[in-house]
Amino acid sequence: MLSILNSFCLKGLQGIPVKVEIDINNGLPGYDIVGLVGTAIKESKERVRSAIKNSMFQYPIVKITVNLAPANVKKEGPLYDLAIALGILSATGQVNLDNAKDYIILGELSLNGEVRKVNGVLPILISALEHNFKKVIIPYDNKNEASFIEGLDIYPVKNLKEAVAFINGELNIEKVLLNSFEELKQNKTYSYDFKYVKGQKMAKRALEIAAAGGHNLLMVGPPGSGKTMLAKCFPSILPDLTFDEALEITKIHSIAGVLDVNEGIITNRPFRSPHHTTTTVALTGGGRDAKPGEISLAHNGVLFLDELPEYSRHTIETLRQPLEDGVITVSRVENSVEYPANFTLIASMNPCPCGNFGSRDKECKCTPANIQKYLSKLSGPLMDRIDMHLEVDSVKYMDLKNEKLEEDSLTIKKRVDKARKIQLERFKNTSIFSNSKMTDNMVKKYCKLTETGDMMLQSAFENLNLSARAYNRILKVARTIADLENSEDILDEHIIEAISYRSLDKKYWN
Ligand SMILES: Nc1ncnc2c1ncn2[C@@H]1O[C@H](COP(=O)(O)OP(=O)(O)OP(=O)(O)O)[C@@H](O)[C@H]1O
Ligand SMILES: [Mg+2]
Incomplete structure (x- = not known):
């Protein structure tokens, strides 16, 4: 008998949907896991078995094959434990997965059946939204990082028993409530002033x-x-x-x-x-x-x-x-x-x-x-x-x-x-947030100098033996100095100050 559940893996910050397929048949008892998986996933066998037994469910003495698809993407970390356990329980009729077909399931299991916090929940959930998933089961300890995502029904579970009861419709679990970033931002403190x-x-x-x-x-x-x-x-x-x-x-x-x-x-x-x-x-x-x-x-x-x-x-x-x-x-x-x-x-x-x-x-x-x-x-x-x-x-x-x-x-x-x-407004429809990250084209557009400003920069360029990169960076710093004074134009005093921050090159390194 075959059960299929949805989960995710990460490539960098990008989440990729993973199908967790669990096949159970009456061959020689055994447990195989395939699908380009890392060590932590291979070791899931022992955790899943103990978690099922210690949660007072029945662990079937059969041949179990777990496949994580697609097989061409490397999968790491123990986040598939919960999905695998649910798949095994479903094959033996202990949980009804019809109710969880469109859920994403994430979670590591401890030997006594607790669902443990896993890494990467936030990027996975953001990718899940992009893939049009609507419902997720996550470890309870990940619920805070999940509470800033709008558009998903997120159910935090503490242990395997709770997950099973929830999917079987025997237990109601409160969805994670949306938190306000703006409110949270107010409570910052610093140790140095x-x-x-x-x-x-x-x-x-x-x-x-x-x-x-x-x-x-x-x-x-x-x-x-x-x-x-x-x-x-x-x-x-x-x-x-x-x-x-x-x-x-x-x-x-x-x-x-x-x-x-x-x-x-x-x-x-x-x-x-x-x-x-x-x-x-x-x-x-x-x-x-x-x-x-x-x-x-x-x-x-x-x-x-x-x-x-x-x-x-x-x-x-x-x-x-x-x-x-x-x-x-x-x-x-x-x-x-x-x-x-x-x-x-x-x-x-x-x-x-x-x-x-x-x-x-x-x-x-x-x-x-x-x-x-x-x-x-x-x-x-x-x-x-x-x-x-x-x-x-x-x-x-x-x-x-x-x-x-x-x-x-x-x-x-x-x-x-x-x-x-001022910078956020300037770079509104781009992927950057500050002057230092301007591309060369942006520097051309936003860092125009007066004629005298240009002459001063030229003379600094020649006297201080600066590179083209240093030239661009001086202009970016000058742009920031002008922004601090709420000046639309880069004035001569701004470029002079920006140049002054490059004078050590010559003093120490030339
Ligand atoms: N401007 C200052 N005002 C008040 N205290 C200062 C000031 N500068 C230095 N101190 C005191 O001197 C201590 C040493 O300073 P700090 O460790 O920052 O020096 P440093 O320049 O990093 O030295 P090093 O090159 O040896 O690492 C500080 O912990 C602080 O108590
Ligand atoms: Mg120091």
Whole structure:
């Protein structure tokens, strides 16, 4: 006897419908599972059997064959357990699947029959909508992330018994109620605030621009000058997420299995700060399950690399392609998937091993060769992709002594939000949200300079030995500076300030 149930698998962020076919016949007792499946699915045999027995159902002593179709797509993870168990119970007449023909069924089983949380529910449900499915059974612990999807009847179940009773029409389960993203967004708090950072006006201004336009930024300065502190305050001034941005982020976090049970949808821009001992795979994604890495978890948010030269050169260099394209392709033997990786890179470093090279008042003890070796850990092409280079000097004693609190993050964030709103309006019918992601054509259209502005940029281009990429990036930063002042045109002072954030190239790297 054959039972067929609907489920889904994921290729990157895209869900693909899967038919779970369970055939039961009276051959020699056994359990086979086919259809290009990963280890976790092969191991479902033991979980399903124990879950059925421990839920006081009868496990048939027959030959069971499970097929997950289509067979040409790799399927991973334990999310088919519940569907398989229901298929087996149906073949022995313990559940009536006629009532569940148009349901999608997702869930891992524990040995005692609990339905466990699975990864990737949000992207699966969004794809299910696109494939015109209307009803879904999901694990109870996934219900928060499912509560932002309109147009689906979503039934959360806690265990196998409950799922069977629900399908048999013996138990009523409340549908997941729709949650409001706007309401949830109000309850944000941050642990760091710019009001405690004394002085450092220049650095704060640069970070405000970076936040407003999503520009990559590198801070160079001596030890203890507050680079790490400034970066930690950065999330508190990032612009509000739009619902679409939040969905994109939550999908990735759902697939990676790092979504908090209570969280549902992510309302804060991610701030990821992997340690410098991190591996390339952890940063870019991959491994056995082709999981998203740190750069994808930082999508629509910030990737903070503190002490940049301490990361392995190879690891840093892998950032070049995603910094340009905003996506990363993760490849492995049977599977190659693409994940979004549109992050803002904030990096910090000392200018030399002792940290004092270029300082106004401290003496550098490093030899030129040592300095050169240290700086050369960052290649020219990588530096070229960083829109803003910022020199952070030690905080002045008078500033540090000042008891008065500085401007707080909320006030800065309000300016950032205003500037971001202008950008959202500008890019309304496109797939981008900020100036930093403008294509070359958009730069031509939105970043027109005055005649003198153009001459200044030309002179900077020649004197600072800039590349075509740097030229475009300066224009994008200038666009953001103009937006912060609500100026339709890019004025000369805007382009001058944007150019000033590229002067370190020459000081340290030429
Ligand atoms: N502008 C400032 N206002 C208030 N406190 C500051 C400021 N700058 C630095 N500090 C204090 O100094 C400490 C060290 O700063 P931080 O760790 O950010 O320096 P850093 O530039 O990252 O140094 P390193 O290069 O050694 O990593 C902070 O934890 C903070 O207490
Ligand atoms: Mg530091």
